[in-house]
Amino acid sequence: MKRGIDLGLVLCLQCHQVNQQASANNPGYCHRCGAPLFQRLPQSLSRTWALLITAAILLIPANLYPIMTVVYFGSGQPDTIMSGVVRLIQSGQYPIAILVFIASVAVPVIKILGIAFLLLVVQLRWRLSPHQCTLMYRSIEWIGRWSLLDLFMISILVTLVDLGEIATVSAGTGSTAFAGVVVLTMMSVMTFDPRLIWDLQDTKDEHDSN
């Protein structure tokens, strides 16, 4: 089991080219595409923490302010994400209620907690299975885009339900904050370097063999 970092090899994350490190401390630039090379993403932990904390703070207005107002024959009030889900349950639309709950409430929270957990694993050198942690990282990476569901739905409803006195749908302040949460959590997945998880085990092996 040899790692690139031990052999002086660097993978270009832009074009998958394996490069020789330019010198011991400086990986240099990719000889194929010219992108700067890094053994690990630069300041991966602090950048990811910064994005994650901002996302967690934005999650509060995203849930407190209304994301959408549906007015149907003159009646209707602004709905937050949760009150929208409750309304769907009350009207008996359980499958969509569950779907919207997963995409808009569960996924953002799971993503933020999940990435925070992985950051702690790396920083506090918790002895956990790197397989499980990598699997967790990949799941978070995969579910990320599905939080866009609510935003897409709003953009469909605002134009479709635009019938003046009869029915209108308009977006609310919370949706701006929610859009911020989606982007920031997606970016935090990109700035986190999963190789750090494996480095824990690899450096531990070295200590054991010495």
Next chain:
Amino acid sequence: MSDPITLCHHCDLLVKLPAEEAAQTTHCPRCHADLPHDLHQGLQAPMALCLAGCILVVPANTLPIMTLSILGNSNANTMLNGVLQLFDAGYWWMAFLVFLCSVLAPVMILGLRFAVCLAISTGAPSQWVVPLLKGYQHLTHWSSLDVYMLGILVAIIKLVDLGDLVFGPGLYSFIALLLLSSWSTATFNAKALWSLVSRSQHQGKTNR
């Protein structure tokens, strides 16, 4: 033949790649990440699919997806109208995100794939191909046509009790676009094209 070895992007393990013909997909033996393979599947199929996709983008974005009628009043929506309405209502940031993920990134991906294939097949210098391929890879994170499809489904279920819903040509174009773009993803192998870039770079050096 480019690299007989690669490094795993998820755990930095040195992996020996199997012979090119045998390797449809390779997994990292340690963390089981999907490793990109070099199998080149030709340029014609992705070019045709991307061109067809680029053409379908126009009706998918501008024709009505569905029409809602309540008590004789009716209104239709298109993908672009949704973005414009949010923009007019002052939700610029959200409008931009919806535009990026449902319109701009999918179109740019199809267009850039087409441009990359065209540049390689006409033997364009690698300085042209490199920025196109790089731009393409940045956009792949944001394209979310599949999520938009789910958004349409949820909107349908929400509205079906409210009034009469009629599906428009935009919906069928959108579904076709979604299928075409996933199909073109299956035929377009960025790593194989990067290897072709390497080859043309080497040729450029030896010719000089």
